[in-house]
Amino acid sequence: MKNKKKKSSILSLVLMGSLVLGACSNEKTAVEKKDSKKEPTIANFNQTGMPIVKDKIELKGFAGKFLQSQDWNNLMLWQEYEKMTNIHINWDTVQTQSLKEKRNLMLASGEYPDVLFAAAVPKTDLVKFGQQGVFIPLNDLIDKYAPNFKKIMEKYPIVKKGITMPDGKIYGFPTFYDPEFKGLLYGTPWIKKDWLDKLGLKEPTTLDEFESVLQAIKDGDPNGNGKADEIPWGGAYGIDDFIYALKGSFGLNNHGIANNNVDLDPKTKKMRFVPTTDGYKELLQYLNKLYTKGLIDKEIFTLKTEEFSAKASKNTFGVINGVDPGTTENLSGFVGIPVLKGPHGDRLNTAIGSPLGNIGMAVITNKNKSPEATVRWIDHLYSDEGSKMFFMGFEGKTYTQDPKTGKLDYVDEIKKNPDGLTLDQAVSKYLTWPGGYYPGFVQQKYFNGAESKEATTANAKQAEPLSLKLGDVWPAFNFTAEEQSELTPISTDMDTYLKEMTANFITGKADFSKWNEYKSTLEKMGVKRYIEIYEAAYKRMEK
Template sequence: MRKRRYMGMAASMLLAASILGACSDKGGAIEKGANAGNVNETGMPIVKETIKVDGFAAKFFASQNWDDLMLWNEYEDMTNIEMDWTTVQTEALAEKRNLLLTGGDYPEVFFASAFSKTDLIKYGEQGIFLPLNDYIDKYAPNFKKLLDEYPSVKQGVTMADGNIYGFPTIYDPQFEALRAGAPWMKKEWLDNLGLKEPETTEDFYKVLKAFKENDPNGNGQPDEMGWGGGYGIDTFINFLRGSFGLNKQGSMNINLDFKEGTEEFRFVPTTDEYKELLMYMNRLYSEGLINKDVFTTTPQEFTAESSKGQYGFLNSIDPEELMKLDGYVGMPVLEGPNGERAYNAVSNGLGNLGMFVLTDKAENPEAMVRWMDYFYGDEGTKMFFMGFEGVTYEENEKGEFKYLDVITDNPDGLNMDQAISEYLTWPGGYYPGIVKQKFFQGAESKDNSRLNAEKVKPFRIKDDDILPGLNYTVEENDQVGAIMTDIQTYIKESTAAFITGKMDFSKWDEYVKTIDKMGVDKYMEIAQGAYDRMKDE
């Protein structure tokens, strides 16, 4: 791979000029600065004369050198924009990112830096993050088209002050397998025991019990397990929320849904339905039907354990893709004890909002908005996820894309993520842009995951019913943070205690009263106000 080219002195001198952008409360009109005439409004290259831009990014693989990576080298040739990258491992991202901002030594561009809504509105109102509304209108046709096509996404990325401060990760709402999928079920074990697929929560309990007690693998050993997962108890709870009548407005505001027949919020973790769900989970846990280490195991540890094939049901991506375990199919969405049968833990497709941010040090904001927008269109998405034809992928006569053997069957023994990371940056999941099934080659794009999603879809919450995440003002954010930090910790601890039996359900009323005393009413008032404000816009 070629080494990175560096600009000559003439191009470097362009950086001495700055773009002065005077912005109103809602994005402001763009005032053309000294470098504005260097930007081509359409086509490539983005700028006529090469510019160099200071960027900070999170990366998953320590071995990557972003200053000499094929993706960025090729994109530099296309755009005439050379990124001077400072990168940090995702584990150290929050600390390093915050130190840069508090110390004032921050870059022009933050890429894959996962800023929260709280950070976006905070640093946006301080003037450190640029409002992007007008730049998007003029220089980001791909992203603007997505906002027009998905109004819920536009609502989600627009802060309470009317500004957009970051480009997000978007999971294409038409990519069903990324949005909704049931746990995986070992079909062979059902057949061996003469059982039907479970249709209700009670059926599910009986199947789990049979798997654990009746030797479905036929080896004469009591080594079968029921339902397992390595990402904590929330993945279990989220699958069952719709079965217990919870979160009928989706999962973007996980603690909130509407009181029946109204648009008035209730606090989900204190509802009778949530209590009933936890009682069901306690029943499964106390009888050994879910993995006992669910509260402590890591994804890596659980993957190693579950790869032995001893679980009847798995919270996972397709076990065949992840662990080479055959015979798993998606399980049905379950009807709950009150006749509810729905899959409600679904978002509007909007991931982290702050994945690409421009700071007030950005000298070429027009160019950098164009630079980012490319990855929201098909050509940029294909390059970002598939790489380069003849190098990392090939296209067949049907127009379908497939990684070459150097990626999928690497001669050096690298797995797919390791192999593709020698060319691209997406493995690990930190990136702005849009994830489309056509260009994404992870497990979710394979046939098994597609079939799983199709099985779920008749019961999945309708898109029109999904609320985007609520956006608060800076003052509201401070209040919500002060209230909800302690409440969320208490809910997490109490949920675990109820499920494991360390806290008896006779203590439920005491649990609810404790949350009331912690100020949940004020949070509900703020949340309702944020929703009413969004609804009226």
């Protein structure tokens, strides 16, 4: 699938004390008070091993959660982790749908906790509240107290590039997806293979063949119920997934989708604005043709995510976007479609985000009196043992381990829930990862979600040879506060207009004779300045 107040080290405090020996008494008293505030934390702190602190400490934490029913203050994950670390966190949680509003109100009021976890703090706020001193910089703390995360930064330069703000400071811990975890990075939409077999069709490899297959699904009654109720192509997350799936067939987003509106023109090697290119126009024209023929779910612009599952359960979809429908929707017979060749010979899967996820998943505020311990508490989630705990839970309680292969698997109560709960729902009784909001290192061996299943791995393996190489994938760019202040109003206006016009072009409400007018409107909204700001961020990142 884009802040903090610096703590002085013990050495600097000692040096400060020696420097002020000849100074006035009130300065000496100030230093002594500063030392006395810091000393108890350090004295109680273990730099390595568990527990992290000798005597239990309490922190206030704010977090986004997947299910409203979850009570993080009585959840097995945090209860067991507290026993390991001696750190108790008093959680204030909110469902992810309301996370942005609650987080913004909390930060604006000044009534914020010691740590924000699974909070998806956007880059704009990392810069804003970092420069204000609300979020403390983590550079030195990571260097001293986060060996697991530091190791990842050294091995994968994209991580340090992506999390370092233009002021050179790091304000947040990210989600990082193991580049070897193919099922998270590569993949194509899913097609119902037994329907193809019933219709006597092969898997499509070109856009024309894909259209023909969708038409056959619409007309051929492959579900065999005697009704024309088949929906050839659908998805749970709106029209964007359709566009992402096709961009590489039109030569677009040749550096991935982390910076969705920009890529490099293959001829000039200069940055371009993707939504005004000829290729993007052709892509929308293709989707308009499919939509007009009834080959795309007519409700795609209004369908809510939770409504999709009910719709999918009726066995009417031929092609579905997203991860394996066998796991997410309990639908059988789906396989990944091949990467499709476009009208000009382009055949590349570019729907690849950076392996670096949201970089503000955990931040530490200036109210935190134990930042060293908090950093160690977070850093453990980037270790092997921490990843296993976070994603699999605890042996004998949430998972078992095969004595021969060593493979981990959830207990039957989770994977074959007697109450009919999905895997995500059953896991959420014990763990917090469903929903995708967390700092940590996501590895296939410890992640038992849909992306690690056999079908998704097969889809990824098929797509990888015709996918962008990870070395060509950009992380989401970081902007200075000044750049962001310019960029935000431009982006807000443009995104609203792009969403409206994308829908209008695809549904036919806007004729493609209006394309030049559409481009002209975007130019007036500030496309030129938008590109200049992105170019500056790109050059800064490359340095």
